[in-house]
Amino acid sequence: MTGQFVLPFAAAGPDGDSDFLVTDSNRAVIDRLFDWTRLPFGAAVLIGPTGSGKTAIGRAFVSGSGGCFIDNADAENDETLFHAWNRAQVQGLPVLFAAERPPMRWDIRLPDLLSRLNASLLIEIPPPDEAMAALLLQKLLARAGLALPDALADYAALRVERSYPAIGLLARRIDEMALAMQRPIGQRLVRDALATLAGTDGGSPDTD
Template sequence: MSQIALPLILRDRGAQGPARIIVGPSNSAAIDLLSRGADWPFRTAVLTGPPRAGKSLLARWFAESAMGEAIDDADAMAEDALFHAWNRAQASETPLLFVSSRGPGEWRIALPDLASRLGAALLIELGAPDDEMLAALIEDHAARRGVALGEGALAWLLPRIDRTYAAAERVVGEIDRLSLERKAPVTISLMRDAMAGNGGEWQPRLL
């Protein structure tokens, strides 16, 4: 499992270290496509994927690496502004990346000119993390928060949380909160309490 270190430090949800993009099977193809903006149809692409999958981080990496321009949360912006941005990018022959939290078919565009242009854009989708990436995400979130996971913590956690990016982030945040609150190291008992106290959002895959 590899990482992409961003050329900027992001302070995100209490984490203290620099944000990194964990590279694995769920996003390696997307990262390869992002690096080839000149090959996109009309040099335009739409990046989408699950919550907390790193869409914004990838967009910042894309822009900061001078591969093109990126518009985050494009599906929440005024459509005429997006259309003008598309025209400017075409005039300057600059690859343009739109980031959407809505998946294919969910982003309804009313402006016909914009709809036709984004309909022709390359769709880049991030997939769900596999167990190896989930483990790397948990370790990265823990390292950025300064949480020392005890021996066997990952082996205990992995079968018991939902296989999503958001779950990896939430469980480490709750473990960190309880560890600080109790002034106690991370143990199986503390992790069990962290999962039980997270509003019932955890979906055990193996108990």
Template sequence: MTAARSPGPARSPGPEQLALDLPVRAATGRQAFLVAPANEEALTRIDGWRDWPEGKLALAGPPGAGKSHLAAVWASETGATVLTAPALPDAGAVEPRAVVVERAGRVAGDARAEERLLHLHNRVVSEGGRLLLVAREAPARWPVALPDLASRLAATQVARIGPPDDALLAAVLVKLFEDRQIAAPPALVSWLVPRMERSFAAAERLVAALDARALATGRPVGQKLAREVLEDAAPGIDPEGER
């Protein structure tokens, strides 16, 4: 049971190969977004952007849950400007029609960033634009110091992405393998799901670790390699057991 990588240059034989840290191109279009109960409500809210209360919405969820993917889908469809906190520009330099602020919670504790987010918020809302704030936590939980910003964040409705169920976790693994041009057989994915930590971030770490070890050793991505990676990640567990 092994996963085949897409055809490419032949590798030199050897017990230990140099693992190149090559960039991974993640598919971020709407068709690549994996819809499941954990994110269906968030997708519905994003699709209803014309009806967002006060023209704003916060998208919250754990690392690797697909928040940035969903935000990228919305930005592509609306032509939104995508910013990343805390390095926000002056509000006057931003087209207010549609704006995404990635990692928005990082403004907390940064006086300049908090002030700039406040001015950006006020400009977008006052001019009838749309503002999407992307973060791990709901805005009301960000420890911001600026009272005016805190009150506006508390009034922002939140769309949440929850933890994955088995079907979504399996689909995420398949996508992560595909992003790295690894064709993982369904049997390997089914074997991994009940044995791995149940989170999006863990899926990213697992696939990255499998890819790195396969490249370093010249071995195929299969159940034997996966067993070793899982054991290294959590020494003492029984990889043949289920979590």
């Protein structure tokens, strides 16, 4: 598998991660976002589903730019968001807001705040490609102390729904099934985990 690189300024999170994954699926997003000196008004809004890497990207953004990151921005009050946006203008340091939905779908009551957020660069994380699906499965399972060989990661990536929530759910299913069976991950286990997502019985058994 190819396509992964690690930004040198990525910030370590509480789970011990020191990097986030970049493949062709999100490379343009990362390149645009981390060119923060060219962000309109020094502000950007990053949107994407749960599991798409918004928090890890935000930590790296802060570490590299010295700016501010507000995660789950749609749950923050208007005053907090308004002051963060204005502070970026005064201090000359960028601000990144992250949420699952664009600002027009947040519960914003201050018209001036909504206009400022709409003037910021809106960046949406695209669906994962095959390379991202395989790498993310390996990373999520590694957090649980499980090794997913490249061949099995590629096998699963070809068959799982191309969405971050689906990939996260598959990793949890593989983890649960490996724990229940008390054995290393093999093709049959991965196939059966995929089948649970599809609501099928997994077909005829394979050998591991």
